[in-house]
Amino acid sequence: MKGAELLSNLLKEYEVNYIFGLPGETSISLYGEFKGVHVLARDERNAVYMADAYAKLSFKPGVVEGPSVGSIYMLPGVAEAYKSSTPLIIITTDTPLYGEKVNYLTALDQSSLFKPITKETITVTKADEIVHAIRRAFRLSTSGKPGPVHVRIPSEVLESDVGNPELKPQKEFSRYPSQRPVADFQMIQRAVDMIINSNGPLIICGQGVLYSMAWDEVMELSELLGIPVGSTITGKGCMPETHPLSIGVVGGRGGTSFSNNIVENSDLIILIGSNTDSANTDKWKIPGRDKRIIHIDISEAEVGNNYDSLNLIGDAKATLRVIIDVLKSKGVSKKSVDLRGKDEFEKRVSELAYERRDVVNPLRLIKELWNLAPEDSVLIADPGVGAIYTSAFYKAKRAGRYFVFNYGLGGLGYSIPASVGAYFARPNSLIFALTGDGSFGFSAGELETVKRTNANVVIILFNNGSYGWIRAEMRLLNRDVVGTNFSSVDYVKVAEGFGLSAFRIEKDEDIIDTLKKAIKSTPSLVEVLIEPEDKFIPPVAHWIRSLKKSSNVKFIY
CATH class of the missing domain: 3.40.50.970 (Thiamin diphosphate (ThDP)-binding fold, Pyr/PP domains)
Incomplete structure (x- = not known):
């Protein structure tokens, strides 16, 4: 041959x-x-x-x-x-x-x-x-x-x-993880002792939990000890966020005042499958470097790389299974963790979702999308409005890989082509690609691929007429806003030119009916008119710190 x-x-x-x-x-x-x-x-x-x-x-x-x-x-x-x-x-x-x-x-x-x-x-x-x-x-x-x-x-x-x-x-x-090495047993015993002797431990899951398919073990450990679970933005899905012990995303991208406060008040952090990068940790402030940390990771390059931690090198699922078994053999009791602020925080978020804006309130859109999307839907979001609001406010309905964020580097233009790959991986699931007008310019040609493959994809395009993230960075750093704004583009006509069903949402009252139409007529695109991030601030930790210095702020996430 x-x-x-x-x-x-x-x-x-x-x-x-x-x-x-x-x-x-x-x-x-x-x-x-x-x-x-x-x-x-x-x-x-x-x-x-x-x-x-x-x-x-x-x-x-x-x-x-x-x-x-x-x-x-x-x-x-x-x-x-x-x-x-x-x-x-x-x-x-x-x-x-x-x-x-x-x-x-x-x-x-x-x-x-x-x-x-x-x-x-x-x-x-x-x-x-x-x-x-x-x-x-x-x-x-x-x-x-x-x-x-x-x-x-x-x-x-x-x-x-x-x-x-x-x-x-x-x-x-042909599949991964192809091998599941377990961390050294003596290190596991030391970790167990640290957990038993802590008063308020917290689990933080990175993307490694999803690669390892360790979500069952994460939930079992959480429920065994009665301790909360947070995730980095790329670890979202490590636990159903409707679970009473879930605190959602933590850190610099998608972390909120509620979830990051839990991190601050915990006396032991159990980091699982996280590379502890600058974005996920808000430049190593969440958690701070003064915290006691157990770090479990398959990579010898990542464990203890940015924190002084007890390091367990091994597959997350296999290592957690041994930790759970050892804890059970010791007859441990549940911890006492105060999550009473959760209800109050969610009430404030709901109030903000119904705050009137000149155009569409992106938080309201995410809330309505959560109500309409099937439980097994896959959400893929480009950096910017789509990723931040999704990570912070779209609760994972079940454990597993249902969210995809490209925060390895965080380049624009990922979600539309990625939605095609997602469709071939999960052909029976509804795929939502949350992109922005900035990202759209990088990948518009793949609308033809979406149409040709007849992918079960709804593209939600947030149109704020700019590279909104960079606008916000400039504004909050008290710099002149230069080189970020676009001329007007009719994205509905562009999508229709490629053969997609296309819709536009200009006010909150149109969100539900328009999303329903788009879901029924895939592949489709929905243009959503919103304000730039510097006018309606999403939960980005260093932006929130900057805003706290202003007396004009009505609400802090």
Whole structure:
């Protein structure tokens, strides 16, 4: 067989049902082999975003391919996957390997481009190496701290004959987590002693809890000890937020005065699967570095990286199971935790949701969306209004991966292409892509992909006529607002031009009926007119601190 056929057969062995990408001259030999599984995108970066969301929601590594000329356009998506630990297999085809030295058109040093933002980059020099390369890619991508792996295959290798391979696929690495190492037992015993001796412990879950599928253990530990659970924005879904012990999102993005106050008053923080980055922790203020912390993570690079903590290196689900068993063997009693402020806070939020604005109140929209969306809906949100209001005020109805945020790097333009990957991962679920007019400019072309695939997607486009986040940063730093505003665009007509059902919401009274219409007529787009973030401030911790200095503030989240 040819190298291209061997590659296709291998991917089938690894249960690859979809390959996201777009065609190029160096990849032509692949497309006959990928027939039936190839999902055509309109931009290489967006193809990676599709694979990224697919991986997050399917618990299988996402597979994306690109030609040599498109490899450079894949980099933003790969960097996001690397920073957010998404398992991806990135296949790029290439010119003859010596091509860059003789100025072969589209030739460049792909390996050097991908090396800093992947777990490994592998160059295949002959067809007989394809099996070894794909085995290694899947094993690396799904083991330990997951992440993207790059495989570079020249076109002449794909077109070469290959004999019977000596190695076979390692099918146990077709899903993640492929292995579940448990933290050292002595460290677990020390952690248990710290938990027993604490008065007000708190669990904070990062995205690693979702990658590990550890939500059952999180809830069991919480209920066993009667202790509250919060999450970072990317860990949202670690526990149903309708549960009486859930405090919602904490930290600098989506954390509220209620949830962050619980963090402040806790005497022990149990951090699970969090890389403790600057955004999630509000630059290491929530929790502060004076806190007693137990940190559980699969990555030796992340545990104790930013805090002086007791570090347990292991899979979250497997390690929590041992911790729970040890606690049960000791006959522990429940802690006494004061969450009485929760009802008062939620009352204030409800009042604010019905506050009249000149255009649509985004908090009201999120509340109505929560009422209308099926329980198994998937919400994908770009940074900005969609992500912050969703994380803070759209309560997770069940535990599991139902929310996707691209806060590895936080670049714009993620949610629309990601909604396509989400649709292929969860074809029976309703997908909501919450984007902004700033993000829309990055990914508008993928409306054609949404329509062509007939994806069960509702795009909610918040239109504030600007890069609203940057406007707010400038305003709150007492700087001149420069270079953030857009000219007027009719997004309804744009969406209709791509063949989508399209609607506009200009006032709160139209929210419910319009959302119902959009849900019934997918794929669809709903343009929502709102104010920029500097005029209606969302819960962003450092903005709220700045506002507290003003006597004109009516409400602090």
